[in-house]
Each structure stands twice: as structure tokens, then as C-alpha cells.
Amino acid sequence: MIICGIDPGTATTGFGIIRKTKKKLKVIDYGCIKTSPDLCAGDRLKIINNELNKLIKKHKPNILAVENIYFFKNFKTAMPVSQAKGVILLTAAKKKIPVYEITPLQMKMAITGYGKAEKKQVQEMLKVLLNLKEAPKSDDAADALGVALCCAFKLKIERA
Numbered sequence: 001m002i003i004c005g006i007d008p009g010t011a012t013t014g015f016g017i018i019r020k021t022k023k024k025l026k027v028i029d030y031g032c033i034k035t036s037p038d039l040c041a042g043d044r045l046k047i048i049n050n051e052l053n054k055l056i057k058k059h060k061p062n063i064l065a066v067e068n069i070y071f072f073k074n075f076k077t078a079m080p081v082s083q084a085k086g087v088i089l090l091t092a093a094k095k096k097i098p099v100y101e102i103t104p105l106q107m108k109m110a111i112t113g114y115g116k117a118e119k120k121q122v123q124e125m126l127k128v129l130l131n132l133k134e135a136p137k138s139d140d141a142a143d144a145l146g147v148a149l150c151c152a153f154k155l156k157i158e159r160a
Contacts (some may be wrong), residue, residue, distance in 0.1 A: 001155075002028065004061035005102075005148025006052075006088055010044050010080035011035060013088070014140030017053075017059050018130070020152045027130050028059060030111035030141045045087045052091045064092045067143060070100035097158070100154065102147045112149040115153045122146055 007014035036045035079096040123135035
């Protein structure tokens, strides 16, 4: 099973793609989709859609797991993140890919055992759990990998 984790954002959307087998988890790809602040919102969302479609075509995920934010400290960032998430959900729906929504608290609990873990702690645990040579440098890519991994853990529990 291939799981694509997404950390939505208009400026930067993180992605992390893992393969889950009965015995192990393996990272296939991770990184960021970046858009220029010089572009209008519609063009930025179009880039996210196009790049996500390319990732889906290349890796053929069975599931898409997206970070779900329930509250925002800053309303100014809430709208663009929500717009990016909407594009991501639409892209998945058009491809008939089931979507799981994972909160940051759920992801941090699954990865570190502590829901308020710092980003560095999450990155270091991802390195260990996914047998990476180095921890992901980008917070957005690390969060996306964490969301994918949390989804893999969640699926294992649900099927038990």
C-alpha cells in the first residue's frame, strides 16, 4: 500500500510518500511544492493541483493523508491553508483516492508519544522510524511524512 501524506499550505505544501507492507515501512519520496508569492491565489492553487497530480501519476498512492488543522492562531494564514487543503481534497476526489485527515496532535502522538513535541523531535523520530540517513530538513516535508506514517499506524490499528 502506498500512502501520500500532505501538509497543506499555499506558499509551501509538504508531501511524503511511503510504502507500507506487512513487515516494514519505506520512504519512496518526500519534499515540497513551492509557489511564488508574486502569483495570484488562483495561480498558486493551480500549481499545487498540477504538482499533486504529477505525484499521484508517478507514485499511484492508494491513500492520501492530509494534515487537518482545527484552529489557527492567525486568521490571515487560515484562509490560504484552507484553500490549499480544498484543492488537495478535490484532486484526491477526482482521482478517487480515499482521504484520511490527521491532526498535528495525532501525528505527534503517533511519532513521538507526546502531542506537543517540537518539530526537531518529530524530525529525529522520523529519521529513526523510517530508517533515513538524515532527518528531513524541511518542516513541511517532515510533517507530511509524519502524517503518512501516522496514517499507516492508524490503518494497522483499524484492521486489527
